[in-house]
Amino acid sequence: xxxxxxxxxxxxxxxxxxxxxxxxxxxxxxxxxxxxxxxxxxxxxxxxxxxxxxxxxxxxxxxxxxxxxxxxxxxxxxxxxxxxxxxxxxxxxxxxxxxxxxxxxxxxxxxxxxxxxxxxxxxxxxxxxxxxxxxxxxxxxxxxxxxxxxxxxxxxxxxxxxxxxxxxxxxxxxxxxxxxxxxxxxxxxxxxxxxxxxxxxxxxxxxxxxxxxxxxxxxxxxxxxxxxxxxxxxxxxxxxxxxxxxxxxxxxxxxxxxxxxxxxxxxxxxxxxxxxxxxxxxxxxxxxxxxxxxxxxxxxxxxxxxxxxxxxxxxxxxxxxxxxxxxxxxxxxxxxxxxxxxxxxxxxxxxxxxxxxxxxxxxxxxxxxxxxxxxxxxxxxxxxxxxxxxxxxxxxxxxxxxxxxxxxxxxxxxxxxxxxxxxxxxxxxxxxxxxxxxxxxxxxxxxxxxxxxxxxxxxxx
Numbered sequence: 001x002x003x004x005x006x007x008x009x010x011x012x013x014x015x016x017x018x019x020x021x022x023x024x025x026x027x028x029x030x031x032x033x034x035x036x037x038x039x040x041x042x043x044x045x046x047x048x049x050x051x052x053x054x055x056x057x058x059x060x061x062x063x064x065x066x067x068x069x070x071x072x073x074x075x076x077x078x079x080x081x082x083x084x085x086x087x088x089x090x091x092x093x094x095x096x097x098x099x100x101x102x103x104x105x106x107x108x109x110x111x112x113x114x115x116x117x118x119x120x121x122x123x124x125x126x127x128x129x130x131x132x133x134x135x136x137x138x139x140x141x142x143x144x145x146x147x148x149x150x151x152x153x154x155x156x157x158x159x160x161x162x163x164x165x166x167x168x169x170x171x172x173x174x175x176x177x178x179x180x181x182x183x184x185x186x187x188x189x190x191x192x193x194x195x196x197x198x199x200x201x202x203x204x205x206x207x208x209x210x211x212x213x214x215x216x217x218x219x220x221x222x223x224x225x226x227x228x229x230x231x232x233x234x235x236x237x238x239x240x241x242x243x244x245x246x247x248x249x250x251x252x253x254x255x256x257x258x259x260x261x262x263x264x265x266x267x268x269x270x271x272x273x274x275x276x277x278x279x280x281x282x283x284x285x286x287x288x289x290x291x292x293x294x295x296x297x298x299x300x301x302x303x304x305x306x307x308x309x310x311x312x313x314x315x316x317x318x319x320x321x322x323x324x325x326x327x328x329x330x331x332x333x334x335x336x337x338x339x340x341x342x343x344x345x346x347x348x349x350x351x352x353x354x355x356x357x358x359x360x361x362x363x364x365x366x367x368x369x370x371x372x373x374x375x376x377x378x379x380x381x382x383x384x385x386x387x388x389x390x391x392x393x394x395x396x397x398x399x400x401x402x403x404x405x406x407x408x409x410x411x412x413x414x415x416x417x418x419x420x421x422x423x424x425x426x427x428x429x430x431x432x433x434x435x436x437x438x439x440x441x442x443x444x445x446x447x448x449x450x451x452x453x454x455x456x457x458x459x460x461x
Contacts, residue, residue, distance in 0.1 A: 038215040040194040040223075044184035051177070051194040051218040053127040053147065055099040056206065056231060056241040060289040060351020061121045062403045066244055069100040071154045072127065077144040077176065091143055092135045097127040115231065119289055119351055119401055124231055126220055130177065130194070137181045137189050148174045148202070149240050157244065165247035165347045169293055171240040173204035177218065194218050196238050206231070206239045243291045247349050248406050259348035260402060261409040262356060264337035266364065268416030279314055279336040280366075280414060281359040282387070284343075288329040289351035289401075298327040298348055305340040315341070337412075350404045358386035364414035370396065373405030386412075 042049035055070050074094035079087050105112045105123050115122040130147075137143070149171050157168055180193035198204075200212025207214070216237035221228075228234030248259040264280060288296040301323050302310040309323040316325045316335050325343075327333050335343060348354070358366050366386040370378045378396055380388065388410070389398030402408055 038217050039196070040217065040219040042190060042192050045186065045188040045190040048131055048191040049180075049194045050220050050223055051130040051196075052220040052236040052238070053097055053099065053130070054231070054235040054237070054239045055101075055125055055127070056239060057101055057123045057125075058120055058241060058243045058291050059123075059245060060119055060291055060349070060401065061116055062351040062401050063121065063244070063246060064103050064404055065101050065105045065123050066157055066246075067102050068157045068244075069098050069154075070156050070240070070242065071150050072097040072099075072147060072240070073150050074177075075146040075148075077146060079141045079143055090138055091145075092137060094130065094135065094145060095132060097130065099125050099127050101125065113231075113234065119353065119399070120291055122231070124235060126235055129220070130218070131179070131191050137179075137191075140181055140183060140189070143179045143181060145177050145179075146174055146199070147177050147238065148172075149242075156242075163246050165349065167245055167293065169243040171204050171242055172202060173240050174199040174202035175216070175238055177238070204239050205241050243293075245289060245292045245349055245351075246404075247347050248402070248404060248408075257406055258344040258346055259406065259408060260345040260354065261342050262337070263342040263409065263411045264339060264414070265411065266339045266414045266416070268364075270416040275416070276339045279338050280361060280364075280412070282335050282337065282343075283332050283357045283359070284327065284335055285332050285355045286327045286329060286345075286348065287353035289349050289353075291351075292349055296329045296349070298329070298345060298352070299324045300327065300343050300345045301325070302335075302337070303342050303344050310341060314338075348402050350402060352402045353399050354402055355389060355398070355400070356387045356410060358412060360386060361414065364416055366412060366414045368410055368412045370400075370410045372400075372408045373403045375403060 040049040040051050053072055057065065057068065059065070073096055076088045076091040076093075077083055079091060101123060105125070106114070113124045115124065151170060156170065160166055160168060176197045176199060178193075178195040178197075179191050180195065181189055182192040184190050196216045196218040198207060198210050198212050198214045198216060203210050203212060207216075216232075216239075218236050218238045221235045224234060226233070231239065262282070262284075266275060266278070286298050288298075302312070302315045302319075302325070304310050311319055311321070311323040313319060314336060316333075319325055325333070325335060327345075337343060358368075360366075368380045368387065370380065370388060378388075379394070380390065380396055381394060388396045388400055390396045
């Protein structure tokens, strides 16, 4: 290797080493800038660090958002590391915060978002800024508070106790919120940072894997400029999740107002006088909405055409003395109905999943018409399986969540395979006519040929 080549190689190696060192020095800075902060930041008294509370109200996708108002309270802990009563007494009070919901939130707009997953609808809203301008901070320091949701002396969902088979689960989460108060360039006190930390044993369901003591970012959504895919990305991470569920129907107190009715009718010509006493067999499964707490069992009556309760083991072997048939969630329950009868569910939760399948019958072609509140009418023509959900044409694809509002029904009609009083199956009538026509034609042909042959023989004689 020449001296010139050697020097060139050394020069190239030096440049590469310098570039490598520069990249190594730059990586921590790039990592730091790419990493999102887990706290809210302010710049001065005119632009203090913003913070808010996020409320997630979960319900079934078929449920209208209820009128509700959730209350959040602040409990002072201490300043810096001091938590004695004298120090706590000097801390400013932070007033209660409220987040309200109504049916108007189902139409998404400013400040409201709706996320859906499976059978769950999550309506998301934020509180006003936790830093009320009226608060006077005594001086520089880190002011620490607990924040939690409360039902004490407050009704979050008015009328909940009077709703049929309704309920709610309220968040038991608790957070520590730290307001870092400092002086800006004009020597005015302002909130420079807001930090939030989860509390062990009081973790919201939104953070199922958090054992506690983890930082969450309390910055409100309006200060988050990037598009978001999750609630935590688009809203303050001071999250409190509640669940709400309700039923339609009036329960056993009024069997005339039902959440779902399954009716049975037979049609077509049949000379069997006992046809109206013929039972048709169904397999029915009801699955409770995932937001509902506890294992649920739903109830239904069998009613005749006049609306009178029917109590018969022919409908259900284990029927109760009051005529109730029980449907434990996720269980397949066998029920039989005859002409004019209907199975009336009295207490289905809105958003419950229902599947109804009718067993095939050799003499009757089944079809059904499904009418759910607000969804129009679906007509299922004859074709196995007899019921819904079905993935054959016409498709009546699952899932079938019970929508809010009474008047949900499925009308099953079983048509006799067109038997006439003489026993002739009208389904075979076209073939009988064709056969008769063929036999008539053959008979005519034979007659003509016979006569023609007879005439020929007469002429010969």
